[in-house]
Amino acid sequence: MKGIILFGHGARNPEYIAPFQRIRALVAARQPGVPVEIGFLELTQPPLEASIECLVSRGVRQIKVVPIFFAPGRHVLKDLPELIGHAADRFPAVEFEVAACVGEVEAVIEAMAMHALNA
Amino acid sequence: MKGIILFGHGARNPEYIAPFQRIRALVAARQPGVPVEIGFLELTQPPLEASIECLVSRGVRQIKVVPIFFAPGRHVLKDLPELIGHAADRFPAVEFEVAACVGEVEAVIEAMAMHALNA
Numbered sequence: 001m002k003g004i005i006l007f008g009h010g011a012r013n014p015e016y017i018a019p020f021q022r023i024r025a026l027v028a029a030r031q032p033g034v035p036v037e038i039g040f041l042e043l044t045q046p047p048l049e050a051s052i053e054c055l056v057s058r059g060v061r062q063i064k065v066v067p068i069f070f071a072p073g074r075h076v077l078k079d080l081p082e083l084i085g086h087a088a089d090r091f092p093a094v095e096f097e098v099a100a101c102v103g104e105v106e107a108v109i110e111a112m113a114m115h116a117l118n119a
Numbered sequence: 120m121k122g123i124i125l126f127g128h129g130a131r132n133p134e135y136i137a138p139f140q141r142i143r144a145l146v147a148a149r150q151p152g153v154p155v156e157i158g159f160l161e162l163t164q165p166p167l168e169a170s171i172e173c174l175v176s177r178g179v180r181q182i183k184v185v186p187i188f189f190a191p192g193r194h195v196l197k198d199l200p201e202l203i204g205h206a207a208d209r210f211p212a213v214e215f216e217v218a219a220c221v222g223e224v225e226a227v228i229e230a231m232a233m234h235a236l237n238a
Contacts, residue, residue: 011192
């Protein structure tokens, strides 16, 4: 079974999680059979590790991690591979894949540009 | 004259700026008469202050700052108002406005969800 994790940075403000929950709800609505979790690097719960554990315990063996980042910086290029490396050691039967940062996707760029113009 | 600043976090990786430049190019293409700059909180050049200065020196008197952030955390709720407060003191004839974070915009949420599904 395949699963998706939306990987975000995290922040102290509890309302920070809302957009992630909205993305998750849309993904779940489009593909109800694919488990989708949210996992953070820091500050916001749950941490990425916990979301991986959650999916694995539900039988997921292929996990696609989608960085909800605008661009690849240290967190995506260094922290994320390290976290996935640890998870791969812990769950050798699970296949991990990292998608492009959302901010690198043309449709996302376009939607942000339209917001900048019309906000 | 009105102007737009795309406000991002910044990162050490020099390639980090690319998505911001893509948003800027799209905005500029749609409204060639509106000056649009990129300004960062830290690490990536130019800092927000420099972009504000740049627009003001070009005669802009209304600046819309668009936070290229997924959700309002400390940087948007505390750092950005402070930076804008300093700029407003320095340029009292300039009107500042802060748009919603791009990550709170429905079309952006949808585009990110589609990427999570199809990546």
